[in-house]
Amino acid sequence: MNSVAAIGRLTEPEAPGEQVDLDSAAPDPLTIGRRVRHVRQEAGRTLGDVADAIGISASALSLIETGKREPRLSVLAALAKVLDASVQDFLTATPPSRRAALEIRLEKAQRAESYESLGLPKVKIGPRLPMEALEALVGMHEAMASAQADQAATPEHARRANGELRERMRSADNYFGELENEAARLLKSINHPGGPISRAAIDRIAGHLGYKLVHTSDLPTSTRSVSDLRNKRIYLPQPEAGQHDSRSLAMQAVGHLVLGHRPPADYSEFLSQRVEINYFAAALLMPQKDTVSLLRSAKTAKDIAIEDLRDAFAVSYETAAHRFTNLATKHLDIPVHFMRISQDGVIYKAYENDGIVFPSDTTGAIEGQRVCRQWTARRVFEQPDLTKAYQAYTDTRSGTYWCTAVVDRTSAGSFSVNVGVPYQHVKWMRGRDTQERSKSRCPDPSCCLQPPTDLAGRWDGRAWPSARVHSHLLAAMPPGVFPGVDDTEIYAFLEKHAPAE
Known part of the structure; x- marks a missing residue:
């Protein structure tokens, strides 16, 4: 090939006694053409006379100058000679002017x-x-x-956004005072006496903001709630799944209003807003003052249990676990980690400030990675009674951790919700007397990534599973301001439910 782009690392004579260093990557034809035009015009020469001087047509030179034809090195050498320049003047990657x-x-x-x-x-x-x-x-x-x-952002975009958000949470010990303050002000505005927040109190909060909560059975399937900003209504699903779920969804919707959220500019902002409203809702359902008081009493008694938080505030185990991670380090000086994983060990949510090392990909993202079979979060699925919390110690490459985990059964499958602390802090936790213990050698493949030798010997090369490839792993992020939400469906829903004007 004779083109400039194919020259690579060659050095070829430009003229007697002169060498052209082509060690660096050659510029593209468009940049070369613009430099040729710049040098020609600086020399005060016309397209026609330069073309005649080097023996090509004016149209051919014009194609070179507009980047539509890639010049041969011999043509560039001839141009350099006629224009009293060097080939290197044409091969500089920087355009000649702004x-x-x-x-x-x-x-x-x-x-x-x-x-x-x-x-x-x-x-x-x-x-x-x-x-x-x-x-x-x-x-x-x-x-x-x-x-x-x-x-068209790929799942890598989402993973990077998750990683950046997790760093933000870790640097703050997952405690955000401004969100706590906003929740406290809102509770004060309805004269909340403290303790668990009732459904009636939720209605009063919405009313204080000028909104009405409406439960409906035809909420669009792509949404958890829909807020009608024009008619001041917040539409929620019928609370068949439990009252605490309905309260949480209502307060998340309220969170967007109180925190002044605007339509997210990208997926990273969307994700950040989701974390903020989840935190805000938990701060309303489990007020900081009351929750910290309960936790400090439990720490004094060396009897902290996530189940007690769940029962005291009538929330889900996962909400209680999240709230514990918000407050444990800030108010109890206890570093923690949290996980929500599927039954096959895949991480859906995770947070840590206690030094535990989660599996991660090359971007640093942990969502979608599979945790070790020896971790408590996975061993809980092996217990005969999945309604009970399971505690165990695990020796890992980053230290020994005590964890408590429960199985959360949902329509999407069974998940494990896990909270853990380093060994030196287990003295505060209920269930520390467990005799269950395991050792994780991951990421050493011999720990759990590879099948046992005898099993592999019998079946290696004799099995061909048909893998279930999840399309969302390959697809681009759903388009739109709110990922995965169909605007037409939302507007049609609001049009149907809007009060007559």
């Missing part, structure tokens, strides 16, 4: 397949195109490309 750089960016944008698919005419790029118009067109194309990239 205007040239913008022209190159606009040309590339208009040649992109995504622009071609729009069926729009191309703007002619030349000296008569005002600089301001050039700036605006380039900015518009790049903003459009950025928006398209966000819409």
Whole structure:
């Protein structure tokens, strides 16, 4: 091949006694063309006379200057000689001027397949195109490309967003004072006397904000709640799943209003808002003052139990476990970790500030990774009575941890909710006298990633499972402001339920 792009690391004579260093990556044809034009115009030469001087047609030189033809090295050498320049002047990757750089960016944008698919005419790029118009067109194309990239974000985008959010939570010990303060102010506004919050109190909170809670059986399946900002209504599902679920969903919807959320700009912001409303709802359902009081009494008695928090505030075990991680380090000086995993060990949610090492991928994300079979969060599924909390000690590569876990059965399957603390803090926890103990050697493959030798010997090469590939692992993130939500479905729902005007 004779093209500049194919030269690679070769060094070829430009002219007698002169060498061209092509060690660095060659620029693209469009940049080369703009540099050729720049050098020609600086020399005061016309397209026609330079073309005649090197023995090619003016149209051929024009194609080179517009980046539509990739020049051979011999042509560049001839151009350099005629224009009293060097080949290196043409092969510099940096455009010769700010205007040239913008022209190159606009040309590339208009040649992109995504622009071609729009069926729009191309703007002619030349000296008569005002600089301001050039700036605006380039900015518009790049903003459009950025928006398209966000819409087509792969699961890697989501994993990175999760990782960044987890770092934020860890740096704050999962305690956010501003959210606690907002929840406390709202409770004070309805003269809440303390303790568990009732359904009637939830209605009063919504009323204080000018909203009405409406339970309905036809909520769009892609949503957990829908807020009608025009008619001041919050639509919730019928509370068949338990009153605490209904209260939590209501307070999450209220959280968006109180915290002043706007439509998220990207998935990272969407995820951050979701964490904030979950925290805010838990701070309302389990007020900080009352929860900390209960926890401090339990610590004094060396009898902390997630089940007691669950029962005292009539919330789910998972909400109680989350709330414990909010308050344990800040108010009790106890570092903790939390997990929610599926029965096959895949992490759905996790948090730690106690040094435990979760499995992670190359991006640092832990969601979607599988935890060791020896961890308490997975061993709980092996117990004969899945209604009881299971406690155990696990020796891991980062230390010994005591954990308590329960099985949460849902319509989507069974999950394990796990809370753990380092060995030196187990003295505060109920269930520390357990005799259950295991050792995890992960990520050593011989721990649980590889089958036992005798089992592998009998079946290696004799099994062919048909894997269940989850389409969401390969698909782009759902498009739209609120991932996975169909706007048409939402608007039709609101239109149906809106009060007559």
